[in-house]
Amino acid sequence: MRRRITLKQIAKELDVSISTVSKALRESKEISQDTRDKVQAFAKLYNYKPNNIAVSLKNKHTKNIGVIIPEIVHHFFTTVISGIEKVANSKGYNVIVCLSNESFDKEVINMETLANGSIDGFIMSISKETQKKKDFHHLREVVNQGMPLVMFDRVSDEIYCDKVIVDDARGAYQAVEHLIHTGCKRIALITTVDYVSVGKLRTLGYKNALLDNEMGVDEDLIIKIEDIENCDKEIEKLFDLDNFDGVFAVNELFALTAMKIAQERGYRIPEDISFIGFTDGILSKHASPTLTTLAQHGIEMGEIAADMLIEKIEEEEEDESFRTEIIRTSLIQRDSTRKI
Amino acid sequence: MRRRITLKQIAKELDVSISTVSKALRESKEISQDTRDKVQAFAKLYNYKPNNIAVSLKNKHTKNIGVIIPEIVHHFFTTVISGIEKVANSKGYNVIVCLSNESFDKEVINMETLANGSIDGFIMSISKETQKKKDFHHLREVVNQGMPLVMFDRVSDEIYCDKVIVDDARGAYQAVEHLIHTGCKRIALITTVDYVSVGKLRTLGYKNALLDNEMGVDEDLIIKIEDIENCDKEIEKLFDLDNFDGVFAVNELFALTAMKIAQERGYRIPEDISFIGFTDGILSKHASPTLTTLAQHGIEMGEIAADMLIEKIEEEEEDESFRTEIIRTSLIQRDSTRKI
Numbered sequence: 125m126r127r128r129i130t131l132k133q134i135a136k137e138l139d140v141s142i143s144t145v146s147k148a149l150r151e152s153k154e155i156s157q158d159t160r161d162k163v164q165a166f167a168k169l170y171n172y173k174p175n176n177i178a179v180s181l182k183n184k185h186t187k188n189i190g191v192i193i194p195e196i197v198h199h200f201f202t203t204v205i206s207g208i209e210k211v212a213n214s215k216g217y218n219v220i221v222c223l224s225n226e227s228f229d230k231e232v233i234n235m236e237t238l239a240n241g242s243i244d245g246f247i248m249s250i251s252k253e254t255q256k257k258k259d260f261h262h263l264r265e266v267v268n269q270g271m272p273l274v275m276f277d278r279v280s281d282e283i284y285c286d287k288v289i290v291d292d293a294r295g296a297y298q299a300v301e302h303l304i305h306t307g308c309k310r311i312a313l314i315t316t317v318d319y320v321s322v323g324k325l326r327t328l329g330y331k332n333a334l335l336d337n338e339m340g341v342d343e344d345l346i347i348k349i350e351d352i353e354n355c356d357k358e359i360e361k362l363f364d365l366d367n368f369d370g371v372f373a374v375n376e377l378f379a380l381t382a383m384k385i386a387q388e389r390g391y392r393i394p395e396d397i398s399f400i401g402f403t404d405g406i407l408s409k410h411a412s413p414t415l416t417t418l419a420q421h422g423i424e425m426g427e428i429a430a431d432m433l434i435e436k437i438e439e440e441e442e443d444e445s446f447r448t449e450i451i452r453t454s455l456i457q458r459d460s461t462r463k464i
Numbered sequence: 465m466r467r468r469i470t471l472k473q474i475a476k477e478l479d480v481s482i483s484t485v486s487k488a489l490r491e492s493k494e495i496s497q498d499t500r501d502k503v504q505a506f507a508k509l510y511n512y513k514p515n516n517i518a519v520s521l522k523n524k525h526t527k528n529i530g531v532i533i534p535e536i537v538h539h540f541f542t543t544v545i546s547g548i549e550k551v552a553n554s555k556g557y558n559v560i561v562c563l564s565n566e567s568f569d570k571e572v573i574n575m576e577t578l579a580n581g582s583i584d585g586f587i588m589s590i591s592k593e594t595q596k597k598k599d600f601h602h603l604r605e606v607v608n609q610g611m612p613l614v615m616f617d618r619v620s621d622e623i624y625c626d627k628v629i630v631d632d633a634r635g636a637y638q639a640v641e642h643l644i645h646t647g648c649k650r651i652a653l654i655t656t657v658d659y660v661s662v663g664k665l666r667t668l669g670y671k672n673a674l675l676d677n678e679m680g681v682d683e684d685l686i687i688k689i690e691d692i693e694n695c696d697k698e699i700e701k702l703f704d705l706d707n708f709d710g711v712f713a714v715n716e717l718f719a720l721t722a723m724k725i726a727q728e729r730g731y732r733i734p735e736d737i738s739f740i741g742f743t744d745g746i747l748s749k750h751a752s753p754t755l756t757t758l759a760q761h762g763i764e765m766g767e768i769a770a771d772m773l774i775e776k777i778e779e780e781e782e783d784e785s786f787r788t789e790i791i792r793t794s795l796i797q798r799d800s801t802r803k804i
Contacts, residue, residue: 130527132556187470188577196545197746202536209563213570216472218577221561223549230553237528237558242582380750406537410720412752 129170131236132229138166142229146236147261154261189433190238191221192231192248194278198377199405200422201249204276207426208247215434217244228253232262244437245272247429250280256319258282272436274429278321279448286432287448288425292322295418295453296329299372299400302416302455304337306462308370308398312345312362314355314378323348326374326402349378356381363389369397376401376408379415383460399460402453413459421451469510471576472569478506482569486576487601494601529773530578531561532571532588534618538717539745540762541589544616547766548587555774557584568593572602584777585612587769590620596659598622612776614769618661619788626772627788628765632662635758635793636669639712639740642756642795644677646802648710648738652685652702654695654718663688666714666742689718696721703729709737716741716748719755723800739800742793753799761791 135142140159148155148163149172155163166172189212193201205221212219220243222234231251238246246266254260255278263283267273273285303311313330316323331341347362349355352375359382362368373379379401383393391397393413401408404419428449436443457463475482480499488495488503489512495503506512529552533541545561552559560583562574571591578586586606594600595618603623607613613625643651653670656663671681687702689695692715699722702708713719719741723733731737733753741748744759768789776783797803 130556196536196542197539199537202542205536205563209565213565216470218562218573220577221563222558223545223561225549225553233558237560240582242580384750406747407750410724410747411750 129167129172131233134163134166134170134172138162142232143259143261146232150261150265152261185437186242186244187216188218188220188243189430190243190246191219192224192234192238192246193221194224194226194249194251196223198375199407200277200375200403200420203405203422204249204426204429207423207428208430209426210423211427211430212434215430217430217434224251224254226252228257228259235262235266239266239271245274245433247274247276247426247433249275249277251278252320255280255321270442272433274433274436276425276429280321284446286436286446288429288432288451289448290420290425290451290453292325292453293329293332295402295420296326296372296374297333298329298453298455299402299418300330300333301337302457302461303370303372303398303400304333304339306394306398306464309339310342310345310368311339311370311372312368313347314359314362314371314373314382315346315348316352316374317348317350323374330372352377356385359385371397371399373399374402376403376405376411376415376417379417379460380407380411383411383413383415393460394462398462404456408456408458411460416458416461417456418453419456420453425451469507469512471573474503474506474510474512478502482572483599483601486572490601490605492601525777526582526584527556528558528560528583529770530583530586531559532564532574532578532586533561534564534566534589534591536563538715539747540617540715540743540760543745543762544589544766544769547763547768548770549766550763551767551770552774555770557770557774564591564594566592568597568599575602575606579606579611585614585773587614587616587766587773589615589617592660595620595661610782612773614773614776616765616769620661624786626776626786628769628772628791629788630760630765630791630793632665632793633669633672635742635760636666636712636714637673638669638793638795639742639758640670640673641677642797642801643710643712643738643740644673644679646734646738646804649679650682650685650708651679651710651712652708653687654699654702654711654713654722655686655688656692656714657688657690663714670712692717696725699725711737711739712742713739714742716743716745716751716755716757719757719800720747720751723751723753723755733800734802738802744796748796748798751800756798756801757796758793759796760793765791 131142131145135145145163148160209219224231260282276288279287315327318324334341347358349358363385371382379399383399386397401415401417404417408415408417471482471485475485485503488500549559564571600622616628619627655667658664674681687698689698711722719739723739726737741755741757744757748755748757
């Protein structure tokens, strides 16, 4: 039985990274001639053929769309997939989903898996690790070979393709202004580490709203969380300061965790501390009190992404222009903030 | 450009169902000779080739696993995928996910999409519509051609393959006994319609627990919900009866919706009415009060399914025996039930 060797196996065998193998196979100048030769010889020996997307695209339409998302445990990406499914199915396309699990290597492997002739185009949101490494060669390559790509939510300026994003900075600004208008004087921010593009933009919106309202930025009130699953420890530290009356959290898990800690410590919500989140998912609706939040319109985002991709797949002449669609967030007032 | 015609297009063109096309292409005797001839002639005209799994399996290993699930908006299936990913990745396999959206046609199309040589085996949970129609020809076919298949959660006795299920009837029994032991005298059941296998089994466990405790079954206290998204209307009707002090709900969404209605009507939880759910998802943990529930161990289920599938994929000699792994549910006591 002839087994096809995988990128991962080549990397392991030659003791180099998956990224190095991937680049060496494409003759990237970033990789030394010596390593390129070694990788190519090894690949040849084991009959490994890198995908030639351009050839497969010319030969057939598969009517499949590939989607790569960072994770599905949190609600946002599943709503985007619902939107993609809705539009794709109505236009006769199937959707194939792969998860990167926030890993750069898995993202590269996923693209390799899907781009072997199984799909007509990609919709994707990049992993945290890819954002941190700033290594986008795998995306550049599929785009260069003529495979349509639409990025959503977590995107990169370095890739020329269609994109769908929400106005993160404006949404955050709107959230913080809502806290100010409902009487909050000192507002804390619970956000992600800076290399996550959406976290960075939301932090910017938070700071701008404070500055425009002459409130000043207190860096002590900003906590940046790397490990989402264990966010409670970091958030406890914020509560030890005991000097704020409003919290803006960049996702609903952070917001709910903070509300729970506040309740355990005897604060009333929203009388003592008001809370506002980002992403209107299943947790916000079912929280107690229900969470005021910025709706990120995941379903709409998925619908637009699928529309853009299918348009590119089906156009007769190749269109070299790309557009970025910006979805406006909207404020959903519930019980975790005071009424104006 | 040669476009490959899809099952869906053939069905539309000939004005027959996708199932009919799929069966006619495989020479199924269920379909009239006339229709078979027509479908095959049409398929030939447009170069449609049904997959020959047996041939593709012999030629190569793709190191990809296909997963088909009914939906991802609710938490359970996403936890199973996390478990599958964990084991698959550690053994060098990629995971490709397709959604049936609870539709039989989409399930057939998904299998057709994935079984074209992209994957080495399937892990799947069947759609509601497939359970209702009791049409499993697409599953029988991949199994007959030698493609390894593992079914989980929603399975069918008609298919001979490896399976992973939870002990639904026993779990429900345990839930209802817990309500009885903590003082409930009249226990309502919020369940799904009967053709959903897990709903049926949980209903059975509920009834058995009542009968074994000499409490009798009152059919008025059993409500069967078809449209999950609009379950609140049905649940309101139950509360209009106003003659129960315990609720067992077969999923966490039903349980949370019922708790919200109870709170709106001024009942105290658990003093006036106790609640217990099934599936320990993200909602149960963040509900207020937190929800006592039967953990369904989704991650473990995914891990076992992936282990079983990879074992079958990699075995040297074809093993004709199949096993069904039963995962025991466990009770997680939180604040929606009284303490013993």
